[in-house]
Amino acid sequence: MVSVSSLLLALLPATSVLACAMHRATTTQDSVERRDSSTGQCGAANGNLSCNGTTVNRCCSQAGWCGDSTDHCGTGCQAAFGYCSPPAPAPTIPAISTRAKLGSVPYGSEIYACTKANTIALTFDDGPYLYTAALLDLLKTKGVKATFFVTGSNLDKGDIDSTAAWTSVIQRAYNEGHQIASHTWTHADLSAVDEATRKYEMVRNEQAFLKIIGKYPTYMRPPYISCNAACQATMGTLGYHVILWDLDTDDYNQDAAGLIQNSKNNVKTAYDQRWDAYMSIAHDIHYQTVYNLTSYQIDAGRAAGYTHTTLGECLQDPAANWYRTQL
Ligand SMILES: *[C@@H]1O[C@H](CO)[C@@H](O)[C@H](O)[C@H]1NC(C)=O
Ligand SMILES: *[C@@H]1O[C@H](CO)[C@@H](O)[C@H](O)[C@H]1NC(C)=O
Numbered sequence: 001m002v003s004v005s006s007l008l009l010a011l012l013p014a015t016s017v018l019a020c021a022m023h024r025a026t027t028t029q030d031s032v033e034r035r036d037s038s039t040g041q042c043g044a045a046n047g048n049l050s051c052n053g054t055t056v057n058r059c060c061s062q063a064g065w066c067g068d069s070t071d072h073c074g075t076g077c078q079a080a081f082g083y084c085s086p087p088a089p090a091p092t093i094p095a096i097s098t099r100a101k102l103g104s105v106p107y108g109s110e111i112y113a114c115t116k117a118n119t120i121a122l123t124f125d126d127g128p129y130l131y132t133a134a135l136l137d138l139l140k141t142k143g144v145k146a147t148f149f150v151t152g153s154n155l156d157k158g159d160i161d162s163t164a165a166w167t168s169v170i171q172r173a174y175n176e177g178h179q180i181a182s183h184t185w186t187h188a189d190l191s192a193v194d195e196a197t198r199k200y201e202m203v204r205n206e207q208a209f210l211k212i213i214g215k216y217p218t219y220m221r222p223p224y225i226s227c228n229a230a231c232q233a234t235m236g237t238l239g240y241h242v243i244l245w246d247l248d249t250d251d252y253n254q255d256a257a258g259l260i261q262n263s264k265n266n267v268k269t270a271y272d273q274r275w276d277a278y279m280s281i282a283h284d285i286h287y288q289t290v291y292n293l294t295s296y297q298i299d300a301g302r303a304a305g306y307t308h309t310t311l312g313e314c315l316q317d318p319a320a321n322w323y324r325t326q327l
C-alpha cells in the first residue's frame with residue numbers, strides 16, 4: 001500500500017539537509033549487510049534496501065524513500081537504512097604525542113583470545129545506551145567486572161561528552177571497576193574510510209574520554225570486525241590493542257524473548273568445551289542481552305569454574321597500561 005506521505009516524499013527534491021544526528025549505525029549494526037537502493041526506495045517495507053548517496057539521499061524516510069529534505073528527515077529516519085546529517089566536516093586532528101607501547105600485549109594487530117587461564121572476559125559493544133545502567137546494576141549485584149567498548153555518537157543518542165546521561169553512566173562504569181575501551185566515535189567502518197577519518201574516529205573518542213574520565217583507553221574494537229592492514233597500522237601508531245573475540249554470543253540476532261535462548265545455547269556449548277579462557281562479545285544496546293542473557297552467562301561461567309575479569313586482566317596486562325592521559 002502506498003501512503004500519501006510516501007507519494008509526497010517521492011516528489012520532493014532532496015535539497016535541504018537537516019542536522020539530525022548521524023546514525024549510519026543501527027541497533028543491528030554489526031549484523032546488517034548493506035544492500036544499496038537503486039530505485040530511491042528503502043527500508044523494511046522495501047526489501048531492506050539502504051540509501052547510499054554520499055552527499056545527498058542519505059536518509060531513509062519513515063515512508064521508505066531516500067532523501068535529505070525536511071520531509072524525509074524531519075519526522076525521523078529509518079536508522080538501519082541510512083542516516084541524515086550534513087556531510088561530516090573535514091576532521092580536525094590535534095597534534096598527537098608519540099605513544100609509548102607499554103606491556104607485552106601486542107599493539108596494532110588483532111587479538112582474539114585471553115591468555116590468563118580460567119578467565120572469562122565479558123565485553124559489551126555499542127553503548128552506552130538505554131540499558132547500560134541496568135547492566136551495571138546486574139554486574140554489581142553479581143560482583144562481576146566487565147569491559148565496555150564505547151561508541152561516542154551512534155544510534156542518534158547524542159554525543160557521550162555532551163549528553164549527561166551517557167557521561168554519567170560511563171563515569172559510573174569506570175568507577176565501579178569496569179574497563180572502558182573504544183569502539184570509535186560514530187561506529188565507522190575503519191577499513192572503508194580514509195586515513196584522516198580513521199584517526200578522527202579514534203581521536204574524537206579520546207577527547208570525549210578525557211573529558212569524562214580523565215583518561216582514554218589503549219584498547220579498541222573495530223566496528224563490523226573491520227580493520228584492514230592500513231587500519232591496523234593506524235591503530236599501532238595511535239597505540240591501540242585491536243580486540244576481537246573468540247566467543248560470539250550472537251546476541252544482536254537474538255534480541256527477543258523467543259530467540260535469546262539461542263545465545264544462551266552458544267554460551268553453553270562453548271563453556272561445555274572447557275577452553276582455557278573466553279573472550280566474549282555481546283551488546284549492551286539490546287534488551288534481552290541486559291535483562292536475560294548476561295545473568296545466565298555469568299551463572300553458567302561460574303558453574304563451569306571460571307572467573308570473570310576485565311579484558312586487560314584476562315590478557316595479563318597491568319592496569320596502568322589500559323589508559324593514557326596525554327593526547
Ligand atoms: C528485512 O529485515 C528483517 C529484520 O532483519 C527480516 O525479518 C526480513 O525478512 C528482511 N526482509 C527482506 C525482504 O530481506
Ligand atoms: C547506490 O547504489 C545503487 C546500486 O548499487 C547504484 O545504482 C547507485 O548509483 C548508487 N548511488 C550512489 C549515489 O552511489
Ligand SMILES: *[C@@H]1O[C@H](CO)[C@@H](O)[C@H](O)[C@H]1NC(C)=O
Nearest residue numbers: 256257258260261264291292
Ligand atoms: C528469557 O529467556 C528465556 C529463554 O531462555 C525466555 O523463555 C524468557 O521469556 C525470557 N525472559 C524475558 C523477560 O524476556
Ligand SMILES: [Zn+2]
Nearest residue numbers: 030125126223
Ligand atoms: Zn559495534
